[in-house]
Amino acid sequence: MTRLCVFASGSGSNFEAIAEGCRSGAIADSEVVLCVCDKAGAYVLERAARYGVETLVFNPKEYGSKRDFEKMIADKMDSLGVDLVCLAGYMRIIGDELLERYGGKIVNIHPALLPAFPGAHGIQDAFNYGVKVYGVTIHYVDATLDGGKIISQVAVPYEGDDIEELEAMIHAAEHKLYVETINKLRNR
Ligand code: GRF
16 A cells, blocks of 8 residues: 555545545545644545544644644654655655655645646646646645645646636646546556
8 A cells, every 4th residue: 555645724525536546446545644734624634534534733833943843744754654745735845854765755736837837836827828738736845935846747738718707728738637646646
């Protein structure tokens, strides 16, 4: 079994896609063993409860430094034997402690065709730019914002002017791509 850990700060629709992928077998021989969340009350925690996934909720302000809270997270992941870390709407840059201990095993999903439109508002930024082919990227994580070698991408063509419709299309593409990509990565 490949043991996955998902980091999220918000709604957790990607968390759910991954958990459901493990449950259904679309991601073969894998399970989500931990959901790490830096926001008490985030909706992802309800989704985790529904899937019976253990959660690690923490308040970064209660720690002296990023290294301190990342040490706590990495210790927990060590104890659970985590093989792959999937960032899914975790709104923080990964720091040295996690990169030193889990480097090469951390991947992130971004709702744009990187290296275009990095940052927290990738969809809105691309929309404002007048993009006609949007997309989703999954990449290895390094110390930079949405940097790191690209693993997979999918294009989402859209020429309309309804950003909510666009967002729904991009999120659906994310969920599919994350499931497919994790399924490939676990065989590497
Ligand atoms: C996704 O669009 C992801 O690409 C971005 O944050 C969003 C998280 O959505 N990094 P959700 O919490 O998985 O619904």
